[in-house]
Amino acid sequence: YKKNFVRPPNFPPGPFNYPILGGIPAIGQNVLTGMNRLQSQYGKIFSVYMGTDRTVVIADYDLAKEALNKDEFCIRPDIKALNDIRYPDENGQVRGVMFSNGDEWLEVKRFALRHLRDFGFGRIGMEALIWKKYNGVSSFFKEDVGKEVCLNLKLNIPILNALWHIISGEKLDYNDEHLLDIVHKVDVMMTTIDVSSVINLFPWLKYICPEATGYSKTINAYLGIRKLIEQQYHTHLETFQEGHMRDFMDVYIQEMKSQNQNSKSYLHGQRGLENMNSLLSDLFVAGSDTTTNTLNWTIFYLAKDVAKQRRLQNEIDTVIGQDREPSLQDKPDLPYLEAIVQEVHRISALGYLGVPRITGKDTQLGGYDIPKGTRIFTHIYHIMHDKDYWTNPDEFMPERFLDKNGKFQMDERSIPFGIGKRQCLGKTLAQNELFLFIAGLFQTFNFNFPKDKPVPNLEPIPGFVLACPPYNVVMSLRVKHSK
Numbered sequence: 475y476k477k478n479f480v481r482p483p484n485f486p487p488g489p490f491n492y493p494i495l496g497g498i499p500a501i502g503q504n505v506l507t508g509m510n511r512l513q514s515q516y517g518k519i520f521s522v523y524m525g526t527d528r529t530v531v532i533a534d535y536d537l538a539k540e541a542l543n544k545d546e547f548c549i550r551p552d553i554k555a556l557n558d559i560r561y562p563d564e565n566g567q568v569r570g571v572m573f574s575n576g577d578e579w580l581e582v583k584r585f586a587l588r589h590l591r592d593f594g595f596g597r598i599g600m601e602a603l604i605w606k607k608y609n610g611v612s613s614f615f616k617e618d619v620g621k622e623v624c625l626n627l628k629l630n631i632p633i634l635n636a637l638w639h640i641i642s643g644e645k646l647d648y649n650d651e652h653l654l655d656i657v658h659k660v661d662v663m664m665t666t667i668d669v670s671s672v673i674n675l676f677p678w679l680k681y682i683c684p685e686a687t688g689y690s691k692t693i694n695a696y697l698g699i700r701k702l703i704e705q706q707y708h709t710h711l712e713t714f715q716e717g718h719m720r721d722f723m724d725v726y727i728q729e730m731k732s733q734n735q736n737s738k739s740y741l742h743g744q745r746g747l748e749n750m751n752s753l754l755s756d757l758f759v760a761g762s763d764t765t766t767n768t769l770n771w772t773i774f775y776l777a778k779d780v781a782k783q784r785r786l787q788n789e790i791d792t793v794i795g796q797d798r799e800p801s802l803q804d805k806p807d808l809p810y811l812e813a814i815v816q817e818v819h820r821i822s823a824l825g826y827l828g829v830p831r832i833t834g835k836d837t838q839l840g841g842y843d844i845p846k847g848t849r850i851f852t853h854i855y856h857i858m859h860d861k862d863y864w865t866n867p868d869e870f871m872p873e874r875f876l877d878k879n880g881k882f883q884m885d886e887r888s889i890p891f892g893i894g895k896r897q898c899l900g901k902t903l904a905q906n907e908l909f910l911f912i913a914g915l916f917q918t919f920n921f922n923f924p925k926d927k928p929v930p931n932l933e934p935i936p937g938f939v940l941a942c943p944p945y946n947v948v949m950s951l952r953v954k955h956s957k
């Protein structure tokens with residue numbers, strides 16, 4: 475009772491705790507506006523009971539940097555509602571990379587980072603991938619030219635195709651049923667359950683009303699993705715050739731074979747298979763809606779501000795022209811594009827509360843005592859919208875990331891991918907994909923809101939990420955002109 479309802483001594487302040495509901499009434503229906511309200515009331519660090527979960531919210535850059543670099547803040551909590559699909563052991567520890575911990579997390583993350591680089595995350599692999607993909611993307615979107623269209627879900631298709639290609643080596647047509655099935659399942663996984671969903675706050679509801687809480691729908695989507703992964707695994711096993719690595723799945727199989735005698739490795743045997751399934755599902759969940767929503771927000775902001783869209787297109791025309799496809803080597807010569815990507819990350823703050831962490835031992839932060847087992851949210855949205863630091867934080871101003879000579883300059887307080895050892899595994903992939911996609915799309919098309927209709931005023935939808943609501947645009951092919 476005490477742990478769940480009574481604030482420990484010298485604990486960060488926060489709203490009243492109701493029985494069972496904790497601080498949920500103070501947050502209200504919209505988690506983002508609720509957390510923003512609590513921040514303005516309680517300041518840099520506050521506490522709120524998410525149902526019965528004692529939670530501290532860090533809403534300050536310096537405190538976040540101090541905390542998230544410490545080992546005791548690098549642990550993920552047990553997300554009971556979604557444990558079932560991550561092969562939990564008797565201690566509630568799960569497989570994969572997103573919610574695993576300790577040596578297992580370290581081994582899986584290191585392995586994934588090292589090898590995903592070879593199949594798309596790194597410079598050369600990524601370019602090859604986008605070269606092949608980009609031709610397809612361009613004609614995929616050309617069919618929409620001149621029409622009033624909503625691109626929200628459509629953008630997910632090339633993004634997931636790229637991810638599937640990196641993992642399985644398969645090149646799917648954008649209209650392939652198999653691909654559309656993956657897109658649908660991932661959409662369900664992403665949109666049905668999030669950190670503030672009732673099932674996450676009260677996981678026991680999965681036994682009482684699995685349908686009404688979205689539990690069954692989410693689990694079925696996960697199991698569907700896992701089935702596809704397992705099918706790929708078996709096909710790869712049959713055609714596997716030592717020393718001839720075709721994709722990430724082959725490299726994983728090779729690693730499992732080489733760990734055959736090493737039962738201490740988390741990539742060994744049955745546990746190795748479970749880690750493969752969980753890791754790849756994690757990549758789908760974490761790697762699709764994040765990138766797609768960033769693209770959606772980018773198109774929205776540039777359709778809203780046509781002068782900025784033209785400035786970007788002029789930069790692309792000058793550096794790349796209209797006849798060749800963009801390359802990652804162009805990055806240093808396209809500072810305005812880089813500034814746009816960074817500004818979209820900042821203003822949209824997709825990972826608005828980070829991925830939850832939990833303290834691994836009693837610790838201190840900001841003059842407060844934080845006991846072991848306290849959940850930690852990083853208020854990434856507030857840190858990137860803090861009025862005390864950012865000028866007009868709610869305005870889309872890519873120029874804030876340019877120095878006086880027009881060169882791109884990073885700001886360490888822009889933290890879309892989190893901070894410390896647990897920061898985003900897909901940072902490089904996301905940044906490279908966004909750069910190449912945005913360059914390619916704006917090189918080929920203009921994006922405008924439909925004439926004679928009011929410009930949409932979009933409020934982000936808080937879920938697993940801060941999603942971009944659907945809106946319509948009209949695309950037109952850019953007139954080709956010589957440099």
Ligand code: HEM
Binds near residue numbers: 824
């Ligand atoms: C715009 C795109 C993206 C954004 C804004 C984003 C943001 C984030 C954030 C805020 C975290 C939590 C970090 C923390 O706890 O401090 C995270 C974790 C993670 N992200 Fe991303 N992400 C993006 C794209 C991707 C992609 C493309 C992938 C992979 C394909 C990916 C895979 C992951 C994984 C596996 C984790 C968990 C890492 C760990 O626990 O060690 N993300 N991401």
